[in-house]
Amino acid sequence: MARMKLFWGLMAATAVACAPALSVESDADLVAYPKTDKRHYLSEKDILFIRPGLVVEVTADDIVIESDGTVKVTFGVFDDRGLPLDLDGVFTPGPIRARFVLARIPADAEHKGEEHEEDEVGQYVNYITRTQTSPITGDSAEQPTSDSGGSFEKIDEGIYTYTFGFKLPADYDMNATHTIGIYADRNLNEFDIGVNVVNKVLHFVPAGGEPHPRELVTTEGCNNCHDPLAIHGGFRRETGLCILCHTDEVIDPDTGNTVDMKVMIHKIHYG
Numbered sequence: 001m002a003r004m005k006l007f008w009g010l011m012a013a014t015a016v017a018c019a020p021a022l023s024v025e026s027d028a029d030l031v032a033y034p035k036t037d038k039r040h041y042l043s044e045k046d047i048l049f050i051r052p053g054l055v056v057e058v059t060a061d062d063i064v065i066e067s068d069g070t071v072k073v074t075f076g077v078f079d080d081r082g083l084p085l086d087l088d089g090v091f092t093p094g095p096i097r098a099r100f101v102l103a104r105i106p107a108d109a110e111h112k113g114e115e116h117e118e119d120e121v122g123q124y125v126n127y128i129t130r131t132q133t134s135p136i137t138g139d140s141a142e143q144p145t146s147d148s149g150g151s152f153e154k155i156d157e158g159i160y161t162y163t164f165g166f167k168l169p170a171d172y173d174m175n176a177t178h179t180i181g182i183y184a185d186r187n188l189n190e191f192d193i194g195v196n197v198v199n200k201v202l203h204f205v206p207a208g209g210e211p212h213p214r215e216l217v218t219t220e221g222c223n224n225c226h227d228p229l230a231i232h233g234g235f236r237r238e239t240g241l242c243i244l245c246h247t248d249e250v251i252d253p254d255t256g257n258t259v260d261m262k263v264m265i266h267k268i269h270y271g
Helices: 044-050 261-270
Strands: 002-006 022-026 055-057 063-065 070-078 096-105 129-133 140-144 151-156 159-167 177-187 195-204
Touching: 055 195, 070 096, 070 177, 096 159
Parallel strands: none
Antiparallel strands: 002 022, 055 070, 063 070, 070 159, 096 177, 129 140, 151 159, 177 195
16 A cells, blocks of 8 residues: 655744644545445546545644744645645646634633533634624624635645734733634535535644643534534534534624524524
8 A cells, every 4th residue: 555645844933843744545445435426436537637535634733833923734635545636726626725713712711510520621712703794683793713814835745834814912822722623625516526525623732732622512423413514505514613613602693692502503403
């Protein structure tokens, strides 16, 4: 079995870590699409040209925080056979979009649960927000969102560094658990095989140490029924990504209702 490896080094004045090597298994025999997937019916010639699939390789070790609060993430994008892809969709078919969310769990968010002896992990607070105004009520609310104004730099074939447009404040808590959520999609609609979607969630502590992320329900648990869970146009598929934005402080300005994950999901399923 062949293994493709790509290496790079990133230097920063003050860094969480330096990016290690990325590797993805590459073997045609590993790719077997079910008959319910349109890719199952592609000829070998079509597969070699289209190179279907989207695999995003990234770990918390690939995150760099510079001394001025600039946040960078280096990641790899590959097809199902482990070959590198082009974000712009020029050298390989299908443009790829990748969006990034940055949140933390404040130190005072850990508390004793009434029904549990152990410490419970509190809710996330998203660093990046936008003002959403309801066209129905005219009310406005601050809501978490993904980063904007960031930039991509190509490091190697299939390897990119994303630099956030948002910068961490000078007094941010380096000892708090931080999480970066990534949701990426590759549009292959021109070949009538749909859009490939990947979600990643990276937990880290900027000062070093073991992160303690919040965990409610697993994606696997949701997929016992939903298979797959696919929200907001189908691009959010991991519960660990959902809870970065759906917290107890967030209100839907259309209804005035909370969109806190634990409340909203219980109400939806109860209804």
